Amino acid sequence: xxxxxxxxxxxxxxxxxxxxxxxxxxxxxxxxxxxxxxxxxxxxxxxxxxxxxxxxxxxxxxxxxxxxxxxxxxxxxxxxxxxxxxxxxxxxxxxxxxxxxxxxxxxxxxxxxxxxxxxxxxxxxxxxxxxxxxxxxxxxxxxxxxxxxxxxxxxxxxxxxxxxxxxxxxxxxxxxxxxxxxxxxxxxxxxxxxxxxxxxxxxxxxxxxxxxxxxxxxxxxxxxxxxxxxxxxxxxxxxxxxxxxxxxxxxxxxxxxxxxxxxxxxxxxxxxxxxxxxxxxx
Amino acid sequence: xxxxxxxxxxxxxxxxxxxxxxxxxxxxxxxxxxxxxxxxxxxxxxxxxxxxxxxxxxxxxxxxxxxxxxxxxxxxxxxxxxxxxxxxxxxxxxxxxxxxxxxxxxxxxxxxxxxxxxxxxxxxxxxxxxxxxxxxxxxxxxxxxxxxxxxxxxxxxxxxxxxxxxxxx
Numbered sequence: 001x002x003x004x005x006x007x008x009x010x011x012x013x014x015x016x017x018x019x020x021x022x023x024x025x026x027x028x029x030x031x032x033x034x035x036x037x038x039x040x041x042x043x044x045x046x047x048x049x050x051x052x053x054x055x056x057x058x059x060x061x062x063x064x065x066x067x068x069x070x071x072x073x074x075x076x077x078x079x080x081x082x083x084x085x086x087x088x089x090x091x092x093x094x095x096x097x098x099x100x101x102x103x104x105x106x107x108x109x110x111x112x113x114x115x116x117x118x119x120x121x122x123x124x125x126x127x128x129x130x131x132x133x134x135x136x137x138x139x140x141x142x143x144x145x146x147x148x149x150x151x152x153x154x155x156x157x158x159x160x161x162x163x164x165x166x167x168x169x170x171x172x173x174x175x176x177x178x179x180x181x182x183x184x185x186x187x188x189x190x191x192x193x194x195x196x197x198x199x200x201x202x203x204x205x206x207x208x209x210x211x212x213x214x215x216x217x218x219x220x221x222x223x224x225x226x227x228x229x230x231x232x233x234x235x236x237x238x239x240x241x242x243x244x245x246x247x248x249x250x251x252x253x254x255x256x257x258x259x260x261x262x263x264x265x266x267x268x269x270x271x272x273x274x275x276x277x278x279x280x281x282x
Numbered sequence: 283x284x285x286x287x288x289x290x291x292x293x294x295x296x297x298x299x300x301x302x303x304x305x306x307x308x309x310x311x312x313x314x315x316x317x318x319x320x321x322x323x324x325x326x327x328x329x330x331x332x333x334x335x336x337x338x339x340x341x342x343x344x345x346x347x348x349x350x351x352x353x354x355x356x357x358x359x360x361x362x363x364x365x366x367x368x369x370x371x372x373x374x375x376x377x378x379x380x381x382x383x384x385x386x387x388x389x390x391x392x393x394x395x396x397x398x399x400x401x402x403x404x405x406x407x408x409x410x411x412x413x414x415x416x417x418x419x420x421x422x423x424x425x426x427x428x429x430x431x432x433x434x435x436x437x438x439x440x441x442x443x444x445x446x447x448x449x450x451x
Contacts, residue, residue: 018406039301039439039448042303042439043402046402046404046407046437047402047404049404049407050402050404050405050406050407051406053404053406053407053409053410054405054406057406057409057410059351059405059406059409060350060351060405060406061405061406062353062403062405063345063346063348063350063351063352063353063403063405064350064353065350099350100349100350101350102346102348102349102350102425103348103349103424103425104348104425120424120425122424124349124350152356187354187356187380187381187403188380188403239380239400239402240381240382240449241400241439241448241449271403272403273403
């Protein structure tokens, strides 16, 4: 176990909350050069300018700094200990203070946390991370991905069963319909659509999370390209102001499926800053 | 790019059209779901003078103010959108946020010669353009208290003015 896990996690969380990856910047540049709608182009340019300012200042891309979601990849001969998980948790706390994260942890018992009557924790570190997802990887590393999930996409995301009628197109049509509805309501677009398909709600949502880890703006599958194209044809545009850039890309992960007429599908229309992600080898 | 400096005059508002890009400078108010209904109640009870801020010609930015910065929340949330008409009647000239408003809100804006502007959620940029901030009222709401901030050239686009909306299809 490395003694510097806490500081590595801390700095990686700050990077996740303040940085566009290079393939994302390039995707924005491509969108700006293609977009014909003047208002839409202005929004895209402003969002990219914001990303450059955030990276320069190591400051939050968005004031909704998000809820930390962690994916830990474990190589063949690596081990994860409880102490290591404690250090990761401490690194998250320190990262939230350093970013700084928005203090939006809700205090109190179950009922107080639901109706928000327990008050806000003024410490940014009061925002608990979501349960960690652990998966196997081929490289002999312990690799941590930190993603910061904002509230807007959570409101517009949807996880539900789809009767596929033994036709992939039926599922794609449903994804496109959900995405059009969600993107139109989101406000902070252009989106990256994160899509998971699984056998249960848990698995579909997990696939959606992993899609954001594995997705690349410069590598798109046929299904991903189709979803992006069809949602963009709806002319929703950045911030809903019209134009052809409602969606920058789609990241889709299809898990194992069961012998059944049902697929569980999760669609999260992530905002113009998401996936807010950074990765570190511990 | 049109320049708007608070307090904003009736004439400046009359000259704005949907789709105009603007830059906003000066002192502006910030509030959202939690605090705006409380401000409306003060206006109804005739105690808005206790705020110590003249609402005439002012801007309301629909945002929290936290150490993470500022950024628009959806203006079509019930408590926020329902504040637009009474705040316009009280002198607010520009409501700053994001998202599509309902037709009755757009009519109300026109009635009081006020406008709605959409601001991209660009917290890092806005941080570099924000020079002062203080709590005006309801400090118990923390980041959702009514704040007054000083800004320099906040970028925005006019989303609703004179009965028209940028979201019209």
